[in-house]
Amino acid sequence: MNTNKNRIYVLLMLTSIVVFSASCKKFMDINKNPNSPxxxxxxxxxxxxxxxxxxxxxxxxxSYGGEMSGSIANPGGVSGFAALINYNFGPGDYGFWWGLYxxxxxxxxxxxxxxxxxxxxxxxxxxxxxKAVHFQALVDAYNNVPYSxxxxxxxxxxxxxxxxxxxxxxxxx
Amino acid sequence: MGAVSDNMFYTNTLVGDxxxxxxxxxxxxxxxxxxxGTQLIQDDSKNLNAGISGxxxxxxxxxxxxxxxxxxxxxxxxxxTIGLYGELYATYRKLGATLHVTGRxxxxxxxxxxxxxxxxxxxxxxxxxSDAIPAIKNNPNINxxxxxxxxxxxxxxxxxxxxxxxxxxxxxxxxYNGIVSYTIGDRLVQKGLKPEFTLGTEVGFDFEVFKRVxxxxxxxxxxxxxxTLPITIASSSGYSGLLSNVGLxxxxxxxxxxxxxxxxxxxxxxxxxANYTYNDNKIVDLGIQDINRFALxxxxxxxxxYAANGLPFPAYFGTTHVRDSASGKVIVDPVTGxxxxxxxxxxxGNTQPRHRAGVNLDVEYxxxxxxxxxxxxxxxxxxxxxxxxxxxxxxGINTVMFDRERFVFPNSVYKDPATGQYVDNTNVTIADGNxxxxxxxxxxxxxxxxxxxxxxxxxxxxxxxxNLPKSLFNNSRFFKGAAINFIGRNLIILVxxxxxxxxxPEYSDNANGNYLxxxxxxxxxxxxxxxxxxxxxx
Numbered sequence: 061m062n063t064n065k066n067r068i069y070v071l072l073m074l075t076s077i078v079v080f081s082a083s084c085k086k087f088m089d090i091n092k093n094p095n096s097p098x099x100x101x102x103x104x105x106x107x108x109x110x111x112x113x114x115x116x117x118x119x120x121x122x123s124y125g126g127e128m129s130g131s132i133a134n135p136g137g138v139s140g141f142a143a144l145i146n147y148n149f150g151p152g153d154y155g156f157w158w159g160l161y162x163x164x165x166x167x168x169x170x171x172x173x174x175x176x177x178x179x180x181x182x183x184x185x186x187x188x189x190x191k192a193v194h195f196q197a198l199v200d201a202y203n204n205v206p207y208s209x210x211x212x213x214x215x216x217x218x219x220x221x222x223x224x225x226x227x228x229x230x231x232x233x
Numbered sequence: 234m235g236a237v238s239d240n241m242f243y244t245n246t247l248v249g250d251x252x253x254x255x256x257x258x259x260x261x262x263x264x265x266x267x268x269x270g271t272q273l274i275q276d277d278s279k280n281l282n283a284g285i286s287g288x289x290x291x292x293x294x295x296x297x298x299x300x301x302x303x304x305x306x307x308x309x310x311x312x313x314t315i316g317l318y319g320e321l322y323a324t325y326r327k328l329g330a331t332l333h334v335t336g337r338x339x340x341x342x343x344x345x346x347x348x349x350x351x352x353x354x355x356x357x358x359x360x361x362x363s364d365a366i367p368a369i370k371n372n373p374n375i376n377x378x379x380x381x382x383x384x385x386x387x388x389x390x391x392x393x394x395x396x397x398x399x400x401x402x403x404x405x406x407x408x409y410n411g412i413v414s415y416t417i418g419d420r421l422v423q424k425g426l427k428p429e430f431t432l433g434t435e436v437g438f439d440f441e442v443f444k445r446v447x448x449x450x451x452x453x454x455x456x457x458x459x460x461t462l463p464i465t466i467a468s469s470s471g472y473s474g475l476l477s478n479v480g481l482x483x484x485x486x487x488x489x490x491x492x493x494x495x496x497x498x499x500x501x502x503x504x505x506x507a508n509y510t511y512n513d514n515k516i517v518d519l520g521i522q523d524i525n526r527f528a529l530x531x532x533x534x535x536x537x538x539y540a541a542n543g544l545p546f547p548a549y550f551g552t553t554h555v556r557d558s559a560s561g562k563v564i565v566d567p568v569t570g571x572x573x574x575x576x577x578x579x580x581x582g583n584t585q586p587r588h589r590a591g592v593n594l595d596v597e598y599x600x601x602x603x604x605x606x607x608x609x610x611x612x613x614x615x616x617x618x619x620x621x622x623x624x625x626x627x628x629g630i631n632t633v634m635f636d637r638e639r640f641v642f643p644n645s646v647y648k649d650p651a652t653g654q655y656v657d658n659t660n661v662t663i664a665d666g667n668x669x670x671x672x673x674x675x676x677x678x679x680x681x682x683x684x685x686x687x688x689x690x691x692x693x694x695x696x697x698x699x700n701l702p703k704s705l706f707n708n709s710r711f712f713k714g715a716a717i718n719f720i721g722r723n724l725i726i727l728v729x730x731x732x733x734x735x736x737x738p739e740y741s742d743n744a745n746g747n748y749l750x751x752x753x754x755x756x757x758x759x760x761x762x763x764x765x766x767x768x769x770x771x
Binding site: 087088089090092093094095097098099100105106107109110112113116149157161164165168169179205209211213214 | 400416
């Protein structure tokens with residue numbers, strides 16, 4: 061057993077530990093996403109997509125209404141498996157439930173910015189109108205829907221039906 | 234016409250270790266070994282892809298041969314880990330006892346500062362009683378008796394880099410004509426994600442007696458907390474998922490095996506072995522607000538594989554018949570005789586086997602060798618996803634249960650219009666016992682009709698080998714020996730009667746990942762394998 065050798069090893073190791081811990085902070089601070097923007101973006105960048113998403117949802121809403129009322133026939137022929145025939149609608153069918161609540165998240169961000177920042181009030185005005193139309197569509201399709209508890213993200217992840225007199229609320233907002 | 238798509242992927246892992254080993258032997262019957270070290274791990278990857286759709290000139294498959302704007306994508310990632318660890322072995326020769334203690338501290342870049350340093354220790358102790366206790370040592374029939382126990386707390390980060398921050402992406406239809414627009418990402422991330430930790434304790438023993446019989450037994454309890462999983466949340470929250478540390482899971486069980494050498498002669502050897510494991514796992518608490526269960530894989534009606542509070546994992550939930558709560562019997566319509574679907578899903582069973590057992594046989598006679606392996610899995614359910622299709626087409630054996638004639642739904646009740654009471658149904662038949670029931674939602678939309686036991690016994694492998702006699706190769710300069718081996722796998726499967734589909738529960742639907750317990754028409758059919766190999770030794 062060579063004690064001198066051991067001492068050198070221990071010394072080397074201690075040095076490396078000290079070097080590592082000293083440079084750690086910068087060395088380990090590399091978790092910034094280089095692939096896509098994180099957090100949030102300038103709210104004005106959200107409005108264009110919100111309008112497009114609105115216009116993309118409504119052809120589906122048209123099919124939904126038309127097929128439900130029987131004024132449009134199912135072009136796929138007779139299929140016993142379609143959600144429409146089974147009255148077995150999921151959140152993604154016709155892009156209705158999920159598509160609209162998804163878009164309201166972006167609209168809410170614009171409205172919040174408008175409330176805080178006068179120069180954004182025109183953006184917020186447009187967003188409010190789209191949001192009102194979205195809720196009108198949701199209420200038309202589903203009757204009672206989550207409203208004041210909706211779009212709270214992490215604060216309310218379960219579906220709860222807190223329904224208010226929706227049109228009054230929207231006009232007061 | 235035509236398209237070109239190119240993808241380049243680069244990945245690199247750099248590991249730097251610095252280790253020091255110390256050893257001291259025979260200090261008053263004690264031996265010591267100590268390893269300490271530091272470790273640096275760096276993972277890099279880069280993925281580049283580009284594509285064009287529509288070639289300008291035919292036959293030239295090159296990205297530059299384009300008519301439209303090419304598509305392109307890039308993904309970069311880098312992660313680092315700094316580890317600091319120590320490991321100590323201490324052996325006391327007089328007792329044949331070994332104590333093994335480890336500790337490791339990791340600092341990872343993937344988690345947020347404040348949550349990215351964690352320490353995980355372990356300790357285990359083994360005592361060879363057949364050395365330590367003279368009475369056992371002197372008993373010629375006991376060759377080995379060893380007891381052992383251990384406890385460990387292991388940390389693990391099960392995440393990709395950059396997962397701790399939600400992302401923002403371009404909206405559908407964008408970029409459009411030089412204009413960009415973004416949408417807030419659909420996945421939320423819990424603030425301060427923590428590493429997963431598994432606390433494991435185990436005790437057990439190994440033995441060998443009469444030089445013929447050996448075996449081992451272990452009892453373990455594992456508790457895992459802070460598993461990092463994306464979970465599905467209600468769409469009305471404005472988001473579709475949440476990446477979070479979830480809950481506390483507990484698994485306990487036994488592992489046991491016995492091997493017996495029945496005959497040990499020069500030209501004949503015969504040995505049999507058996508092993509058994511039991512695993513009872515449970516989600517103690519999901520730990521996500523007031524959520525009692527969340528979906529891992531579901532169908533449109535909500536039936537599917539779930540993780541649920543207080544239940545084994547994975548748990549299958551599905552739709553049932555509407556039942557009379559007093560008698561538990563199925564309620565049918567007093568006129569049509571048809572049952573109704575209870576769309577509130579309920580627990581059907583766990584989809585992972587609790588019992589696993591295996592038996593193996595080894596025979597060697599002169600130049601021949603025979604190996605047989607049979608296995609049992611039991612104590613779980615599976616959903617036969619092909620069942621509704623078989624019922625719809627009339628191919629399922631169930632559909633002839635009542636000869637496709639009118640029938641009274643078994644074990645059912647109906648509400649007597651006169652009294653308002655539920656009375657046993659003996660005479661209200663389903664008017665059309667053919668397509669009027671078997672193709673209907675009242676049959677096919679009820680999950681419990683297709684939940685079957687996943688138990689099976691399987692002859693997993695039989696192999697027969699023959700070693701060509703050595704004397705054949707005495708004159709050969711190249712070949713030293715040769716063997717022929719015939720092998721068959723998955724030869725016989727025995728399933729309980731209720732598995733009318735006679736399908737192999739080990740083959741599950743690939744499209745839903747590893748969530749056992751779902752079989753569908755879209756999966757690969759079970760395969761039986763036969764083979765022969767000729768091996769030559771040079």
